[in-house]
Amino acid sequence: MSTEYLEIRNCPKCSDGHRYKLNVTRSCVMKMLTMxxxxxxxxxxxxxxxxxxPTRNEEFQANIIMTDTSGNRIKNVTVEGIxxxxxxx
Ligand SMILES: [Zn+2]
Numbered sequence: 001m002s003t004e005y006l007e008i009r010n011c012p013k014c015s016d017g018h019r020y021k022l023n024v025t026r027s028c029v030m031k032m033l034t035m036x037x038x039x040x041x042x043x044x045x046x047x048x049x050x051x052x053x054p055t056r057n058e059e060f061q062a063n064i065i066m067t068d069t070s071g072n073r074i075k076n077v078t079v080e081g082i083x084x085x086x087x088x089x
Contacts, residue, residue: 013053
């Protein structure tokens with residue numbers, strides 16, 4: 001599991017920007033490299049998650065677009081909460 005950060009620039013509740021901390025579970029697939037893997041374009045996967053606006057203290061739903069490859073699949077994303085300003089990802 002790894003920690004990644006997500007910036008929401010236009011919060012639907014307060015139209016301000018917030019930074020969220022995400023826990024991302026990836027499954028690394030061990031396999032032999034073939035030519036098609038080398039040329040593989042990262043795939044975009046979409047997750048819909050609930051976020052809490054820290055200004056209004058209300059929940060909203062947003063789509064997260066993340067990239068993965070066949071050797072590094074994203075299994076799950078959970079929203080940990082608001083990231084502190086001193087946390088840099
Ligand atoms: Zn907000």
